[in-house]
Every structure is written in structure tokens, then in C-alpha cells.
Amino acid sequence: MYEDVDRCVRAVRSKDARFDGWFFTAVVTTGIYCRPSCPVVPPKVTNMRFYPSAAAAQQAGYRACKRCRPDATPGSPLWNERADLVARAMRLIADGVVDRDGVPGLAASLGYSVRQVQRQLHAEVGAGPLALARAQRAQTARLLIETSSLPMGDVAFAAGFASVRAFNDTVREVFALSPSELRSRAARGAPGGAGTVVVRLPFRTPLCPDNLFGHLVATAVPGVEEWRDGAYRRTLRLPHGHGIVALRPRARYVECRLTLSDLRDLSTAIARSRRLLDLDADPVAVDEVLGQDPALAAAVASAPGRRVPRTVDSVEFAVRAVLGQQVSTAAARTHAARLVRAHGEQVSDPHGGLTHLFPGAPELTEIDPESLALPGSRRRTVAALAGALAEGELDLGAGADWAAARARLAELPGVGPWTVETIAMRALGDPDAFVPGDLGVRSAARELGLPSTPAALTRHAAAWRPWRAYAVQYLWATGDHSINRLPA
Known part of the structure; x- marks a missing residue:
């Protein structure tokens, strides 16, 4: 977008916050760079230069504006x-x-x-x-x-x-x-304590926190996740140690309280927290496409800005997706909690009830499949998945190739289309992942007058691309389920 000068100039003149993070405006006469929504009087067009990233502006010799703090914008949704x-x-x-x-x-x-x-x-x-x-x-x-x-x-x-x-x-x-x-x-309050940092996570408005936090809490694994004092809290496995994050929705930002065993993990923990809550999304672009479908228009208009709840740990989510195959949300939580208590690393949480890290791929490969209280086919699937992840045959991380990951997942015994697309949606972060065979999606489709068979619904959903994962959130929201509500 930064190469479209006329569009950038219009965004700067209107101080349009929707474009924060899409590009950065540098001012030749002052030597500073800003976010598009900077409150200062816009400079002359001849003095504006546009860059696709803060790093590019810095490399060109510009310094960050002290007023609008362009380094604190949401990331580019691209x-x-x-x-x-x-x-x-x-x-x-x-x-x-x-x-x-x-x-x-x-x-x-x-x-x-x-x-x-x-x-x-x-x-x-x-x-x-x-x-x-x-x-x-x-x-x-x-x-x-x-x-701090x-x-x-x-x-x-x-x-x-x-x-x-x-x-x-x-x-x-x-x-x-x-x-x-x-x-x-800095006008900061009292520090959060040793190893604790409190930051604000910005996002593009609107944001609907109901399904975002509701889904995370309704599916939370005891000991790993919890809802306490208006915040979603969970343990984090990080490159240099472990941590606990508490995420609390506010009107214009998400409050993020991080307690880390090693502060070198701060930027990684923040990036994973943003990814978990899908905070770099462009909800206006998403809702514009989905709202054009008459069947979804009312749902989009009534609660715009739905995000896709994702994950801080792709290995964890993939295992939980397998544990949740063909069982209720409560049963999936029970299976995951047993796994965590038996094989997860214990952690201390002085401020809540978190007790464990979810086991990583190496720990999962050491588990005797026969010790898992699961059907035999499910035990074999968990073992095959853990082995592929531990050996590096399957990459579900931040830099994963989505097509390659889907193909490798589909080769694992007991992994069908629902599991592949659920992992693609929440672990890989593919905004176009789609689960037409999901019971909740099919029920919502019937209620809204949409085709309810997977093949027919997939054909209809072609008009929702590339945002079908967000369409799933709007479809799920038609049901009376705790995943659609902020906890009391």
C-alpha cells in the first residue's frame, strides 16, 4: 500500500487509524516517522515519504515520533x-x-x-x-x-x-x-513485580471480545488456562524459560500482564499473545466481504470485529485438536487435563491457579500410548502426531508452509479434514481455513438458510474467501454456547 501515494496521503490527512501498521509516514523536514493517525498537523505532501515498515523508516535515517509512538501500532495484517x-x-x-x-x-x-x-x-x-x-x-x-x-x-x-x-x-x-x-x-504505575511487565496490546477496531475470550475460556485446560478477575490467564512455554500471561480486554486495547522466568522472552511472549488473540487482523476488510452475504449480514452488523481465537503453542493445539475429535468440549478438556497432570512440567503461580505447562513434543514422544485413556485409534494418532512433530517431519510453527503442513497432517493415521482445517485455522493461522463438516457450522448453516451439506456449503462459501475462518466464528455465534460469551 505504501507505494500508492494518493491513498496514503488521504489516510494521513484523515488520521485514519485503520491504516496504522499498514505503512509509516516520514517527514523530510523534521526527520521523524509517524503512524497514519498521528494527531499532529499533517505536513505538506512534498515533505512526506512512505515506508512499509518501521525498520525501513529507521534505516532511512528517521526517528520515531514521540507523540504517536509508531512502534506501538498493530502489526500489518498482511x-x-x-x-x-x-x-x-x-x-x-x-x-x-x-x-x-x-x-x-x-x-x-x-x-x-x-x-x-x-x-x-x-x-x-x-x-x-x-x-x-x-x-x-x-x-x-x-x-x-x-x-519496569x-x-x-x-x-x-x-x-x-x-x-x-x-x-x-x-x-x-x-x-x-x-x-x-x-x-x-514515562508515566508508569508501580512495577508488576520481579520479572513482570504490563503492556497494552493495540488492535484495529472494532473488536468483539465475546467469542474471542469466550472460546478460550470454554475450552481451557485446567492447570494450563483459567479465567480469573476478568482476565484470561495461561502458562507459556518460551525459548529461554516459561511464563504466565494474563490478558484482559479493554475498550481500546488488551491489557497484557506477563510474568517471565527470563525477560529475554518478552518480545516473543508479546508476539504470541497478539497471535493468540488475532490482534493484527483487519476487521473492516473481513466484515466488508462477509457482510455482503445476506445470510451473514445481520450477524456481522450485530457484533462486528470477531476474531479467530488462535494459540500460543502450535504443538499443544494440534494435540488438543486430536484429543477433541468426536467428543464434547467437556470431554476434550478432561482428556487434556489428564495428559497435563501426568506429563506436564509443573510451574508456580502465586497469583492464581495455574500449575503446569502443556507437554512439548519431546515429552509427548516418551509417553506410552497404552497409558492414555483414549480409544486405540486415538492413541495411535497422538503417537504419530507427536513423533512427526518431534522429528521435524511436521512444522506447525510461525514460519510453517501452510500447504505442506496440511499435506503432512493428512498423511497421519486418524487425521481427517476436520482436524486438518481446525489446526490450520488456529495453529497455523490461515484466515481461509474452513470446517464445513463441523456440527456447529452445519447447524448454523441450516438455521440461516444456507446449504448444510459440506460440499454445498463449501461451494457457497467461495464468496467468503479469503476470510472463511472468520465466517466460521460468525456461524458458531448463532448457537447458544459458552464459547460465544465472556465469562461472568
């Missing part, structure tokens, strides 16, 4: 709508792969050469992997500076900088303030 190389790379960079494994590790995860990855990112995003990771480190540093009382040396380490000097230089260059000046300007 990276969660697509499955090409650039989108997969952007998701992996957000998940911290470059900081952990370097650019070679990023390229290896994608199955391309370093040169190919760098060339395509430069062509579309205006910056290479290192610049994009640096911009993310700067954002993480700002969050820690403003929301950590010494600056600890902030530098936690944000991923190799030295305090690099940390100081980057913060000054990006924000035109020293770290100590940033902290003195």
Missing part, C-alpha cells in the same frame, strides 16, 4: 493473511528467531538461502532481517524501560542487545532520547 516467503519470515522474526538463531537460522527455517530471504524482504518490506530484528529489539527495550524498574544493563540484555553501548546507541537513534530520558518521561 503477515498473518499470507503464507509466502515474506509473510513466513515476518512471523518468524516477530517470534524472535533472528535474535536466537541469526539470519542463517531464519533462512534454514524457511528452506531458502540467506541471500534469497534478504532480497525478498528488502523488496517488499524495505529492510533486511537484521534491521527488522533491530527495530523489534528497540520496541522491547522501550517497553522494559517504561514499564530494571537496571538499564538488565534491560539491554533482556531486549536482546549484544552490549550496553549498542542498546544506548539504538535507543537514541530510534527515539531521539537516551534510555534514562525515556524512563523519566
Whole structure:
């Protein structure tokens, strides 16, 4: 979009927040870059320059606006709508792969050469992997500076900088303030405690929290997830340790309270929390397409902005999807809770009732399938899935190839179309995943006068593409089920 100058200028002049994160506006005369909705008086068109990412603006020598804080915008929805190389790379960079494994590790995860990855990112995003990771480190540093009382040396380490000097230089260059000046300007409350950071997660309006949080809580695994004091809480398995996140919906943002065993995981935990709640979606674009269908128009108009509840751990969700095959929500929770109690790593939660991490792929492969209280076919499916994930034969992570993952899932014994598409929808994050055979979807289709057989409904749903996963949320919302309601 940033190449369409006229459209960008209109968005800046109207201060349209819907375009925050789609592009960034740099001002030649001031040397700063802003989000489109920046409240300052728009500059002359001749002084505007447009960039596809904050990293590209920083690389061009611009510093972040102190008023609109462009680094705190929702991410571009493009990276969660697509499955090409650039989108997969952007998701992996957000998940911290470059900081952990370097650019070679990023390229290896994608199955391309370093040169190919760098060339395509430069062509579309205006910056290479290192610049994009640096911009993310700067954002993480700002969050820690403003929301914690950590010494600056600890902030530098936690944000991923190799030295305090690099940390100081980057913060000054990006924000035109020293770290100590940033902290003195911040109007922060009392710190959340050792290892705890409280941040605001922005999103594009509208947002309907009912099905988003309702679904997560209704399907929550005891010990791993809970609803407490108006917040969805869960444990997190992270690259350097573990954590607990509490997510509370607000009018204009989601409050995110993270307690981490290692603060180096902060940016990864934030990225996964945003992904869980689908906060980088463009609800206006989604609802515009779905609202054109007369059968969905009323549902879209009554509760616009529905998101697809996703996951913070693709391995966990895939196993839970298999455990939930052909059983009720309550039964699926019971099966998952037994697995967690027997094989999950214990954690401490002084502020709630969380007790375990969901077992990872290595732990799952060590389980004797015969010990699982499941039908024999289901035990074999769990074992085959865990083995494929542990051996790297199946990739469901942030940088996964959606088509390849679907094909490999379909090869596993006991994995049918419903399971494949459910995993694609919530673990892979494909916005066009569709489950026409789901009982709730078929029931809603009949109630709305839509075709109710899977084949006929799939043909009708072609008009909903590429947003069929969101159509599923609107269809499910027609039923009286706890997944559609915020808990009391």
C-alpha cells in the first residue's frame, strides 16, 4: 500500500487509524516517522515519504515520533493473511528467531538461502532481517524501560542487545532520547513485580471480545488456562524459560500482564499473545466481504470485529485438536487435563491457579500410548502426531508452509479434514481455513438458510474467501454456547 501515494496521503490527512501498521509516514523536514493517525498537523505532501515498515523508516535515517509512538501500532495484517516467503519470515522474526538463531537460522527455517530471504524482504518490506530484528529489539527495550524498574544493563540484555553501548546507541537513534530520558518521561504505575511487565496490546477496531475470550475460556485446560478477575490467564512455554500471561480486554486495547522466568522472552511472549488473540487482523476488510452475504449480514452488523481465537503453542493445539475429535468440549478438556497432570512440567503461580505447562513434543514422544485413556485409534494418532512433530517431519510453527503442513497432517493415521482445517485455522493461522463438516457450522448453516451439506456449503462459501475462518466464528455465534460469551 505504501507505494500508492494518493491513498496514503488521504489516510494521513484523515488520521485514519485503520491504516496504522499498514505503512509509516516520514517527514523530510523534521526527520521523524509517524503512524497514519498521528494527531499532529499533517505536513505538506512534498515533505512526506512512505515506508512499509518501521525498520525501513529507521534505516532511512528517521526517528520515531514521540507523540504517536509508531512502534506501538498493530502489526500489518498482511503477515498473518499470507503464507509466502515474506509473510513466513515476518512471523518468524516477530517470534524472535533472528535474535536466537541469526539470519542463517531464519533462512534454514524457511528452506531458502540467506541471500534469497534478504532480497525478498528488502523488496517488499524495505529492510533486511537484521534491521527488522533491530527495530523489534528497540520496541522491547522501550517497553522494559517504561514499564519496569530494571537496571538499564538488565534491560539491554533482556531486549536482546549484544552490549550496553549498542542498546544506548539504538535507543537514541530510534527515539531521539537516551534510555534514562525515556524512563523519566514515562508515566508508569508501580512495577508488576520481579520479572513482570504490563503492556497494552493495540488492535484495529472494532473488536468483539465475546467469542474471542469466550472460546478460550470454554475450552481451557485446567492447570494450563483459567479465567480469573476478568482476565484470561495461561502458562507459556518460551525459548529461554516459561511464563504466565494474563490478558484482559479493554475498550481500546488488551491489557497484557506477563510474568517471565527470563525477560529475554518478552518480545516473543508479546508476539504470541497478539497471535493468540488475532490482534493484527483487519476487521473492516473481513466484515466488508462477509457482510455482503445476506445470510451473514445481520450477524456481522450485530457484533462486528470477531476474531479467530488462535494459540500460543502450535504443538499443544494440534494435540488438543486430536484429543477433541468426536467428543464434547467437556470431554476434550478432561482428556487434556489428564495428559497435563501426568506429563506436564509443573510451574508456580502465586497469583492464581495455574500449575503446569502443556507437554512439548519431546515429552509427548516418551509417553506410552497404552497409558492414555483414549480409544486405540486415538492413541495411535497422538503417537504419530507427536513423533512427526518431534522429528521435524511436521512444522506447525510461525514460519510453517501452510500447504505442506496440511499435506503432512493428512498423511497421519486418524487425521481427517476436520482436524486438518481446525489446526490450520488456529495453529497455523490461515484466515481461509474452513470446517464445513463441523456440527456447529452445519447447524448454523441450516438455521440461516444456507446449504448444510459440506460440499454445498463449501461451494457457497467461495464468496467468503479469503476470510472463511472468520465466517466460521460468525456461524458458531448463532448457537447458544459458552464459547460465544465472556465469562461472568
